[in-house]
Amino acid sequence: MQPLPKATPPTQVFHVQGLSKTYRSNSIEVLALREVDFSAAAGEFVVILGPSGSGKSTFLNIIGGLDSATSGDAWFLDHQITKLSETGLTQYRREHVGFIFQFYNLVPSLTALENVQLVTDIARSPMKAAEALELVGLAERMDHFPAELSGGEQQRVAIARAIAKRPEVLLCDEPTGALDSKTGVQVLEALLKVNAEIGATTLVITHNAAIQDIADRVVHFGNGRIVREQRNAKRKPVTSISW
């Protein structure tokens, strides 16, 4: 595997080849990921669909630097993620990756603004925390604690926290999974907005097929493999979807 050329547009942000992951417990082997090949271009908005246990989260965790692969290679720009040490992975997450989770994972003892500051405190050239919150439409609520915010608002704080470092990639695992349709749409709007404004390659895992229409590309996982890919010729506006 050679380093990817950096200047040829569109730059490949992720390049994954033959990625496999086997979990072992008490001599039982579970193949979570079987030789996955994948790549994503800069600024691309990719939706990953698939049933539970299809390997999509494992895939996201490995390319996000949270888990290690059993075999295969994954590259982020010219960094080979699959060869990074524990410290290297921490550094990678710290500088390049924004995460958004189903259950927001906000720090309950910090206000919205402070939750974002957690990241801006340690990032290399972050935007202002308030600016990030403005971007997700929460300028008015930034002094509230998580317990004082609705689910949708909490998820938007999580998005602000993820984008404040100006990450190259945004990895979202079921970002609307805990939300109703209306709030979910608001959150997706926020995601699309930041994807457009900071140009971060965005990967969204979801069960929710309704979301696929807003993506540039849709990747279907099944049984640890990518079973199908489709490119949307025309992306639907997020306001037109519901579930």
Added chain:
Amino acid sequence: MRALNRKLLRDLRRMWAQSLAIALVMAAGAATLILGIGAHDSLSTTRAAYYEANRFADLFADVTRAPKQVVREIAALDGVAEVTPRIVKIALVDLPGMVEPAAVQLVSLPASGHATLNEVYLRSGNRPQAGHNLQALVSAEFAAAHFLTAGDWLSVLLNGRRTNIKITGTALSPEFIYLLGPGDLMPDPKHFGVVWMPEAALAASFDLDGAFSNLAVKLQAGADPQKVMDAIDVRLKRYGGTGSYGRKDQISHAFLDAELMQLRAMSRVLPPIFLLVSAFLVNMTLTRLIALEREQIGLLKAIGYGRREIALHYIGFVTLIALAGILIGFVAGAWLGRGMAELYARFFNFPFLVFSRDPSIYAIAAGVTLMAAIAGALRAVVQASSLAPAVAMSPPAPPRYQKLFNGSINFNRFIRTSSIITSRHLFHWPWRTASGILGTALAVAILVGSLWAHGAIEYMIDVSFQKAERQDASLHFTERRPISALYDARHLPGVLRAEPFRTVAAKVRLGQRERRVAIVGKPSDVELSRALDVEERPLVLPPRGLVISDTLAGILHARIGDGVELELMEGAQETLTIPVTGIATGYFGLGAMMDLASLNHLLGEGPSISGVNVAIDENKSSALFAALRETPLASFIVLQKRSVKRFRETAAQNITIMSTVYISLAAIIAFGVVYNCARISLSEQGREMASLRVLGFTRAEVSSLLVMELAVMVVLALPLGWAIGYAIGWLVVHGFASELYRVPLVIGKDVYAYASLVVLAAASVSALVVRRRIDRLDMIAVLKTRE
């Protein structure tokens, strides 16, 4: 086994480290209680049994020379059950190979067949045979220190005449359980012992045929000791009686009393600290456990378990921890008790030692430990059992944090966001934070409150022997001598300076308060044995009036200028009122001093002295000691340096033992508190910490959240611990102060520093143990689950 009980055991197994930490704190409480009460009971039971078996007297009286007819008179007094007249003297002994002088207390043995008070307990050999006057029993410790056994010879200066005495056996006596030589600070069996000889031999040597010099009196049950003492004093006054006294003024008994008082104080101070801390820990841990098991409790209720069963389930959890603590406490208490008994065996000469294994002590220890545990659990258990099932089954409302000071100060400008997490978390659980701080502070306090003793003893020595009593030796004459004896002393080899003193037994009275003291008369211009004022500056004895020690002033409630009643028991035996003209600092005994000339004047006697204090040329000390053995000048000699050295050594040994115990106890508390706080905090914030790891925080950065929280707690605990430790020191000083000695409350900076370091070390260890768990946080799991 019921499913609920199985859950209980599994909970315990899962939380074994936290449970063990709590159990250890409880164990320390139970152990100190068992040790304190057990040792107290052992010591007092042993003493009582020994007194009973060997018929220890209730009253004592010394006279110069009283005829034996008086004994019958005294025996006939109301309240007197039995009287034993004796000859009691002090003499120098000559031991081969020993340069420094040693002395013995000579006590007469009545002709065989007579039952006596203060009966000796024969350790080995036999009593002197009838008709063999130059035979003796020696005290067992003294014999052991000099490898003396029956059949050996001992050279004693009987009233100045060297006499060889054959040892027939070794013995103990209830009046010498704690055997302290005159002027000594600690028992020193190499330099002081007891020799029991047939009365006839001592009578012949000291010119006491048909007479006695000491009386031991047993009271009838219910007799008023004061009345009897007054009656005895009236009858003995004309024979040079220096005033009778009860057991509380008998040295051996008084030291045992002081020891018993210390044990009582220990069993009142230490166990409550441990039990309080363990109650905190139980509360903290159980509250968290119940928060985590909220939904399970709801489920249990939904399927039909009642409030009582839920409550009993969690009480059972705490009870099992307490039982483990009690068990460990029993073992540790018994083990420490044996150690204590060995210490007693070293200091107290008992023929036997009954280590009390009274089951009621164990029952009390178990009872209070269990009570503390349940008290700690109560609030959490009530909360758990009163949760409505529907409420319990839904996840708890997320904790609502608040900005400090309602957000009026923008902390974000000064500190990093991670510090805000720490501070809000601490403030969100104010009671838990306070318990953690107080618990850690108590660990510091135990150390400050115990480790200061070493410095205080050095301070005591410095004041008493570098600033006040600066003589190398004190020569005590057999009886008072004219002032010319001072000049004899000055001419002894190696004597650089000699200063006279006179000691007179007296009673000092102010209002209803009275104490027997020895008034020491000294010239006003002394250089060696000086009085110090309360600021520790040398105090010149005024030509008139009495200077009393601060301890005596405290007992009598006397202030400078007050007139105290002084009853002199020697010379003219006058009673007069005399002003207190000074108060002197003193840590040993109840001192009272006055100008030598004015003391002699009050006694109606010419210039006479009872001894001299001398400064010695070290190089000539052996010549001096040899000369003192040859000349019948002194009946005994107090060697200040040796006495201080012995004191220091013995104190150091005791302090080393006690420090080890206290450091272990404090470390147990510190570890227990910090470890539990850390585990609870980790359990509450584990999810946040894992999220931060996902966001790119390093392990060190995430751990620092927890470490900072613990650090804040420990740092706040330190000054509080210092203050509580000082208060414990104060209580100890006031609880332990006896009329025999008091220890100044001097706590050096080193003590605070050392106490803090020990606790910091224990806290760091527990933080490190928890840090390993942070390093293993499962980042992926937290993304998928709601807490």
